[in-house]
Amino acid sequence: MASYEELRNFLESDTQLITGDIPQEYLTDVLKRLKGTAEAVIKPESVEQVSAILKWTYEHQIPVTPRGAGTNLVGSTVPDHGGIVLDLSGMNRILELDAETMTATVEPGVVLADFQQYVEERGFFYPPDPGEKTATIGGNISTNAGGMRAVKYGVTRDYVMGLEIVLADGKILTVGSKNIKDSSGLSLKNLIIGSEGTLAVITKCILKLIPKPETSLSVVVPFDSLEAGIKSVLAIKNENVNPTAIEFVEQKVIRLGEKFLNLSFPYPEAKAYLILTADGRKEEVYRNLKCIQEVAKKYGALDYLVLTDQEQSQNVWKIRGALVKAVEAVSEQEPVDIVVPVNKTAEFISYVNALEEETGMQFISFGHAGDGNVHLCVVRGNLSEEEWQIKKREHMQKIYKKAYELGGLTSGEHGIGLSKKEFFLKETDETNLELMRAIKRSFDPKQLLNAHISYNK
Numbered sequence: 001m002a003s004y005e006e007l008r009n010f011l012e013s014d015t016q017l018i019t020g021d022i023p024q025e026y027l028t029d030v031l032k033r034l035k036g037t038a039e040a041v042i043k044p045e046s047v048e049q050v051s052a053i054l055k056w057t058y059e060h061q062i063p064v065t066p067r068g069a070g071t072n073l074v075g076s077t078v079p080d081h082g083g084i085v086l087d088l089s090g091m092n093r094i095l096e097l098d099a100e101t102m103t104a105t106v107e108p109g110v111v112l113a114d115f116q117q118y119v120e121e122r123g124f125f126y127p128p129d130p131g132e133k134t135a136t137i138g139g140n141i142s143t144n145a146g147g148m149r150a151v152k153y154g155v156t157r158d159y160v161m162g163l164e165i166v167l168a169d170g171k172i173l174t175v176g177s178k179n180i181k182d183s184s185g186l187s188l189k190n191l192i193i194g195s196e197g198t199l200a201v202i203t204k205c206i207l208k209l210i211p212k213p214e215t216s217l218s219v220v221v222p223f224d225s226l227e228a229g230i231k232s233v234l235a236i237k238n239e240n241v242n243p244t245a246i247e248f249v250e251q252k253v254i255r256l257g258e259k260f261l262n263l264s265f266p267y268p269e270a271k272a273y274l275i276l277t278a279d280g281r282k283e284e285v286y287r288n289l290k291c292i293q294e295v296a297k298k299y300g301a302l303d304y305l306v307l308t309d310q311e312q313s314q315n316v317w318k319i320r321g322a323l324v325k326a327v328e329a330v331s332e333q334e335p336v337d338i339v340v341p342v343n344k345t346a347e348f349i350s351y352v353n354a355l356e357e358e359t360g361m362q363f364i365s366f367g368h369a370g371d372g373n374v375h376l377c378v379v380r381g382n383l384s385e386e387e388w389q390i391k392k393r394e395h396m397q398k399i400y401k402k403a404y405e406l407g408g409l410t411s412g413e414h415g416i417g418l419s420k421k422e423f424f425l426k427e428t429d430e431t432n433l434e435l436m437r438a439i440k441r442s443f444d445p446k447q448l449l450n451a452h453i454s455y456n457k
């Protein structure tokens with residue numbers, strides 16, 4: 001039997017290895033409901049250390065759970081098979097900003113907010129903008145994180161040019177490059193992005209940057225129903241005004257957000273809101289916002305508030321960013337991250353609202369209206385643990401079935417992890433699953449990396 005103490009041979013300092021009493025945060029995700037066990041936590045500081053550790057775990061057939069900041073909402077960092085947790089958050093150096101190729105090279109543990117600030121101070125912009133800014137770049141890449149600015153700029157995948165990775169057996173390799181174009185065989189880089197740490201450990205990331213937009217301005221558009229607001233979204237997108245973000249929120253969740261942060265949101269009497277942003281050159285931004293206003297009016301907008309006041313704008317986005325935590329503060333909830341084709345968003349939300357009325361179970365919806373990514377919270381309220389588990393599952397099954405009927409998918413940006421596995425496996429075509437299993441076997445024949453996120457039924 002291997003002794004975890006042997007791992008000290010590959011590390012420089014004693015603080016890089018924890019054995020015995022493992023801190024609870026390493027055994028779970030941000031919601032802390034699912035828990036695993038681990039024999040050791042390792043905090044590598046270099047690719048050589050990651051490689052040596054994985055060679056050792058491969059030889060001894062020990063499961064490995066890579067981890068960034070642990071902000072995922074789906075149990076993907078829960079070490080359900082034991083073994084070691086590989087904490088990459090200490091590999092957090094920004095290695096290069098290459099202005100000529102407009103790329104930055106970073107280690108995976110760099111925190112998103114720090115990276116965004118770093119490049120913006122130098123006149124560049126990194127568009128991926130998921131709500132949780134304390135997440136790491138490695139975690140963002142592994143989940144193909146989306147966020148608010150996906151409508152205009154796309155998701156994390158669109159900004160990853162190359163990766164250094166370590167395979168389960170310790171081999172180090174580079175996939176992708178600084179080249180803008182690449183038709184050179186299968187894209188291994190694209191397999192790694194969004195693979196939730198099941199194929200390899202990311203140790204270096206080459207990221208695409210763009211010039212920082214001159215101006216960015218947001219608006220709040222109140223409506224008397226969520227459906228009315230959502231229906232205006234397609235019309236806005238068809239106007240060729242290129243909004244950066246189009247978010248939708250129901251009034252009831254805004255109230256929770258206000259209370260949670262002790263901030264106020266404009267137009268308290270409205271039932272639902274769209275929050276939109278436009279960025280680019282100043283004249284273009286004002287022209288586009290004017291055009292959006294006309295469309296919104298046609299679709300029954302109650303008003304149109306341009307957030308020129310910096311503080312008000314920040315408060316609106318702070319409230320939007322805190323909604324998961326605001327709901328969680330009043331009741332246990334199950335976050336859902338379903339994505340449907342953008343023209344089916346209104347139909348999907350109407351279905352969920354009808355289900356709420358029919359069953360009395362509370363659902364709260366908000367999310368990325370511009371790309372069909374609906375964040376639903378199925379709220380526990382006063383249900384006993386037993387009732388909650390039964391009802392949650394029953395309603396989730398209905399919701400996922402409806403989403404797939406509409407051409408949707410299990411996850412738009414959070415990933416599958418442990419919590420969405422049942423629905424993902426049920427709704428995904430068997431041939432697709434078999435190909436995923438074959439890819440997993442090629443990268444990780446002993447099934448050691450994040451073994452809990454398997455593609456097996």
Ligand SMILES: Cc1cc2nc3c(=O)[nH]c(=O)nc-3n(C[C@H](O)[C@H](O)[C@H](O)COP(=O)(O)OP(=O)(O)OC[C@H]3O[C@@H](n4cnc5c(N)ncnc54)[C@H](O)[C@@H]3O)c2cc1C
Nearest residue numbers: 068069070071072130131136138139142145146197202413
């Ligand atoms: C309030 C809140 C708002 C959020 N909003 C959004 C949002 O708008 N959009 C969105 O997409 N997500 C959102 N999230 C979810 C979460 O922040 C993202 O999934 C994020 O990408 C996770 O990054 P992390 O560093 O915390 O990764 P972790 O949670 O530590 O890990 C996530 C997955 O990546 C793997 N992983 C991490 N690092 C590596 C590595 N170096 N190599 C290989 N695998 C690795 C892990 O094994 C795991 O499977 C939100 C979460 C919260 C709490």
